[in-house]
Amino acid sequence: MKKTALLIVCLCGGLLLSATADFPDWGYPSSPASTHLSNHYIEKSMEETNVPNLVTAVLADYRGFDTMFETAVVFCAGLACLLLLRNSNHKKDRFYRHVPTGVILRFNKNSTREPGGREFENMDAHWVPDDLIIMTVCRILIPFIQIYALYVVAHGDFSPGGGFQGGVIFGSSLILLAISYNLRTALKRTTEKVLGIFSAVGVLLYVGIGLLCMVLGGNFLDYGKLVKVLPVDPGHIRALGMLGVEIGVGITVMAVMVVIYVNLASKGQHDEGL
C-alpha cells in the first residue's frame, strides 16, 4: 500500500516537473503574466496612488476588496480556534504561592474559595522557577520588537511590510511574553476580552473606511474621496487611506495570533501555558 502511494506521488511529481518545462522563463517579458495588467500597475501606480511600494498599492488599493476578505478569513480562523478549543469550566486543583514567604497553598478542584490579599499569586501545577536571564532579556527585547512592528505597519507604503507582517510581529512579541514569563502574566496585560474586541475592531476599521468612502460619494474603498473629511494634500490621500486599512489588518492579525496561541498552549483553559 505504501509503495503504491509512493509510486503515485512520484508519478504526479514527475508530471508536474515536466509541465514546468513549458512555462516561460522567470521574468520573461512577453509571458502572459507580464503583458496584460502588470504593465499598467508598474507604469501608472505611482501617479494614480502616490505609493512607492507597488506591492502595497496592489494589495491595499487595486485589490483592496480581496484584502478585506483575507482579513475576515484571519478573523474567522481566530474565531474558529476560540470556539473549538475554549473550555472554561474544566476544573482542576489550583495552586497559590504566598510571595513573601514562598509557602504554597493547594486548593481542591471542588472548592470555590480564593486566598485573600495581594501577596498570593496563582501558579502552575508543574511550576518551574523563573529564569532570571531569559526574563531580563525578553523584558528588554519586547519593547523593541513592538516598536519594530509599529514601524513595519507605518512604513508599509514605502518599504516591504504592511499590516499583516506588522501584526504578526506584534502578536509574536506578546507570545514571547507568554513563553518567557507565563501565560497568566501575558493574559493580565492583554485580557481575553481585549483580544476579542481587537480582532473584530480591525475588520470593522477596514470595512468602516470602505463605507466612509461610499458615504462620501465614491465607490467602496475609493480612498480618493476621503479628501472631503481629511485636511491633507489630495496627492497623498490614497496613501493615507491605505495606511488606515493596514492598521485595521494589523490589529486583527495581532489579536488573532495571540488568541490562537493562548488557546493552543493552554488547551483552551487560559491558565497554564508552555
Added chain:
Amino acid sequence: MIWLIDLIVLIFVIFSAIAAISVKDLLSTAILFGAYSFLMCLLWAVMGAVDVAFTEASVGAGVSTVFFVAAVFNTTRRTKD
C-alpha cells in the same frame, strides 16, 4: 553566481522538506518545518519578492513554529505511523 546560491538553498529546502515528513519526533518536525520556511524566505528574497519573504519569515518561520510546538506539547510527541 546567483544561480549557485539558488541551487544550494534549493538543495537545503528539499532536504529539510523530506526530513520534516520522515522524522518520527513531532517536535523535530516543527523545527525542521521552521527551517524549511526560513530557506523558502531566502529564496523569495533572492527572487526579489521581499514582501513575500517578509511574510514567510514572520509567519512561516516565526509564529507557526510556535503554534506547532504548542500543539505538540499538548498532544503526543511521537507520531503513530
